[in-house]
Amino acid sequence: MYAPPSGEQPGSLRKSAPWKRRTTSYRAGARHGGGLRGQVRLGRRGLAIGIDIGGTKVAAGVVDAEGRILAEARRSTPGTDPRAVERVIVELVEELGRGHRIRSVGIGAAGWMDLDGGTVLFSPHLAWRNEPLRANLQRLLRRPVLLANDADAAAWAEWRFGAGKGESRLVCITLGTGIGGAMVMDGRVERGRFGVAGEFGHQVIMPGGHRCECGNRGCWEQYASGNALGREARVLARSNSPMAQDLLSAVGGHAETITGAIVTDLALAGDTASRELIEEVGEWLGLGLANLAAALDPGLFVIGGGLCSAGDLLVEPARKAFARNLTGRGFRPAAGIQLAALGPNAGLIGAADLSRVSSRVRS
């Protein structure tokens, strides 16, 4: 059981902190292989700080044991220098820690962490390569620190406090510029053998299709993401189709400036072409979810990320395509598909909560 030291004060200068010898992990809470009920062993009901490090901003918040954010602070991401990022984290913790008694700090960032959550193996937006971030930060912050992949942190938050509450096998999909994926299975974040599970966006769904940043062609995120929506809208706008009239006038005739977010706004305002474009993305989404259901058999998919502001315009076509493509349809129970409940703060809330409840590594 993960337990921060009793009586540890924010600023104390203990030479040897006993918790440093403990192994923390964000394979948190439950015993291996068990069911869900009663197995998430919550840590102390103190406060934790969650920090979500994005490509452009660092968001931090004080989170209580019920997942509520009591105070927030933000900074711009200070470039890619690991030391500069550490300094911003320390600043944010000091600022937020002034009015609150903070027991632990959880950091969520895009990238791969090693299995015990101590080292960032790779982060696409930051210059972290085999960076022993947790040790550095525990030294600077004098508190237990936990590192989590941002999609894992968001999935954990949705499972604990949001749309996935009570689900024993949950798959979360985050639709932003690409597709983020994470699983909470039997009360723990499932990260695979090497800690890099959940890269669902790179399942090849169209061999020979659009080139992906990962180097392959036809990856799911090239068809079911905000970037895919923007790309298809730009193609339509350049086609001189009368269908694209509203799209083009929304960007002053500059087709190349159309983004997924613009298309979503227009769709919500009733533009037919934008609605069709989102419907198409929703169908790709449903097809990929059917593939995932064939492999993972979850009880629920929770769909989060910026593209979710399209709501039912996206999710309804996804549900239909899912039902049409599900292996064994008609002869098996089908997973539900729901929108995420916690919005853009899910990563921050999840990182904080994971830092509070995390227990020993099992592997």
Ligand SMILES: [Zn+2]
């Ligand atoms: Zn790819």
